[in-house]
Amino acid sequence: MSDQLMMSRRGALLAAAISFASTCLPAQALAAAVGRAPVPLPSAAQIRRDYQQMVDFGPRLPGNANHLKFVEWMAQEFQAAGLLLGPCESYAYRRWEPRKWGVEVVDGGRRHAISNVAYFVRSDPTAAEGVSGPLVYGGRLGPKGPENLPDIPAGAILVFDAELPRMALRHIVQPHFIHVRGETDSAVLDTPYHRLWTMPSFQLDALAARGVAGVAIIMDVSSAMIAGNFSPHASPYKPKVPALFVGQDAGAELRMAAQAGKAGHLTLDAAWVDGMVPQLTAILPGESDEVMIVDSHTDGQNFIEENGSITLLQLARHFAGLPAGQRLRRSIVFAGWPGHMSGTMPEAPGWARAHPDLMKRAAAAFTIEHLGASEWLDVPGKGYAATGHNEYMNWPATAGPLNDLVIDGIKRHDLLRHAVQKGPGFTTGTVFHDSGIPHVACISGPSYLLSIVPGGHMDKLDADLAARQTNMIAEMIKAADRIPVSDLKGSDSSLGAKPVTGADTSVRMACSRRA
CATH class of the missing domain: 3.50.30.30 (Glucose Oxidase; domain 1)
Structure with a gap:
């Protein structure tokens, strides 16, 4: 295939999925949800079932068979919820x-x-x-x-x-x-x-x-x-x-x-082993040219790495099922990027380079990692055991309205040992704050974060905690949708201090489709 034809094909795929999603009329944008029953935010029991479904794929290390099947399943679930896919990208990885x-x-x-x-x-x-x-x-x-x-x-x-x-x-x-x-x-x-x-x-x-x-x-x-x-x-x-x-x-x-x-x-x-590692983008169209990005990585070892990808699906189902009068004004872009467990792949900055138009139109971004973590440590007299606490959860946030929303949400849901840090903080999503997009992230770091064991550490899941965290994130996204982008940016002097640069190294291809 010639370079010119390849570029033409990439451009056509980009236009078909993203341009349509961002420029369609409001009635067309809402059509995907017509006839769909409202989907509530997940209960603790639903959280456990959804996380178990992810764990059942096995360890999803970048590009292995489990990871490929999991990303394909995610794509099908986004489509089933009524979202538009793509274009999808992959990265070469050894x-x-x-x-x-x-x-x-x-x-x-x-x-x-x-x-x-x-x-x-x-x-x-x-x-x-x-x-x-x-x-x-x-x-x-x-x-x-x-x-x-x-x-x-x-x-x-x-x-x-x-x-x-x-x-x-x-x-x-x-x-x-x-x-x-x-x-x-x-x-x-x-x-x-x-x-x-x-x-x-x-x-x-x-x-x-x-x-x-x-x-x-x-x-x-x-x-x-x-x-x-x-x-x-x-x-x-x-x-x-x-x-x-x-x-x-x-x-x-x-x-x-x-x-x-x-x-x-x-x-x-x-x-x-040489192979290609997939990246996933799903769009829920709104009435505005502005978008809000919700992201996480799709690779991981157990229930905690990375249940943010399941949260993306839960939020997509919920927001897509809202009746017309309650749907968000801005389009929501769900970004499932790969390679956090690689040390060499471009991760969230790679997604940003692959989607410059969405980055330009982003009013806010939300990076989700590691929900529902109980704390386990070497406890004197007990061995490796639960301490009785939840794991410390850090919330980096751009100063201004997003920072206030995080503090209010933590208090309202009584999320203990949850703290707010001035953005960009320590998170996989710093590229958004650094590139000038008001940003919130959440991340915890339990001792079992990266381990591969039978059962995926599901015995350490605090499903009630994960449900409260998920509800808080959904509430923040709904509240941020009503705030003008100029107000979201506030006066944070660090916002946009290091815009993403470099070439897009992804390879675009057709997305998986449910048969």
């Missing part, structure tokens, strides 16, 4: 796919497996059969590498101790409002905060030149917390040696075996 991993102590010819081992994502793999060698204790491993490395025999499996960074929440997010009851701000914000998703990319490349066969890193958290951790999005780093993570309790046996001069066996069978 994903790291683990198959088998573990570390064992070899003693008297027998192998004893260490439990709940996780992998260092993108590590250089072993062969399928793994590698054997002497276990050597390497001391402490810092983010930049080993601090004092002993002599290493050829083919050794190094065992290190390492720590998660600990910092008070106040130093991470600096909120200007937090809703608490029965405790103080300091009890929440000044408690040392550590979660596996903050794990540094320990630098290991120098070990490859020393002939190291593999590395096992003992973290200062329990094996139950370390289990299944798939933590790739903080860095694109690719260790040149096979590397695994082990919890502190199970790691004690491994450390003792290394110090006693025993042998070990380490397996990390993984492959690099």
Whole structure:
């Protein structure tokens, strides 16, 4: 196909889906909802059913079969709700796919497996059969590498101790409002905060030149917390040696075996797979040329990563089912972008580059992540367990009316340990605030955020909390629809400080259609 024909086809797809949605007459825009029964905002029971449906697809890592099926299902659900799709885009991506991993102590010819081992994502793999060698204790491993490395025999499996960074929440997010009851701000914000998703990319490349066969890193958290951790999005780093993570309790046996001069066996069978990763846009037309963007990412490991994509569907069904007199004036654009679990894909900025017209006409944007999170930590005397709190939830918001809406919503729904931070904050949606679009986001960071386990951590879902959070988001969107865009922008000096730049790297294609 010629470049000219390809450009013509891309332009036609763009016009067919977006231009129609944004320029149709009000009567045409409302036609999709005629005859549809109103859809209430989800109850706690509905939240649980919807999240379970997502979890049942399996871990949805960027571009894997589960992710592709999930995005196709989302497209069908948007269409069933009466929304217009597309055009749809994809991104080329080379994903790291683990198959088998573990570390064992070899003693008297027998192998004893260490439990709940996780992998260092993108590590250089072993062969399928793994590698054997002497276990050597390497001391402490810092983010930049080993601090004092002993002599290493050829083919050794190094065992290190390492720590998660600990910092008070106040130093991470600096909120200007937090809703608490029965405790103080300091009890929440000044408690040392550590979660596996903050794990540094320990630098290991120098070990490859020393002939190291593999590395096992003992973290200062329990094996139950370390289990299944798939933590790739903080860095694109690719260790040149096979590397695994082990919890502190199970790691004690491994450390003792290394110090006693025993042998070990380490397996990390993984492959690099080339493919395309889909991006999804669905539009509910309104009466105005202005739009409001509601976004999240579609890839994730469990119920918390990323239930924002399910919230997009729940909001789309609700808003599309409103009777004519209650429908929103502005069009709503639901953006499901991929690749948060990649470290290399363009994520929300990629969607923004692919849709410059929608970015120009956006009156507000709402980024949704990680609803319904209960807090689980290593609790003295109990082990890895629920603390009885919900996880801290941060709400970055552009100063002005959106900031006020967030505070009012948190109070009205009595959302404890929920705080508001001046935008753009720490969120995957900062591109909207940075590009001059008034923006609200929500994000929590539980310890199980990135782990892949049977059941997808559904036992840790607080469905009532998720229902209240979803209702609050819907109320904010409805309220923002009635506020002129000039008022939404307010006087926030940081709004539009770093507009999105760069080329659109997506490949456009026809969207999936329900048969």
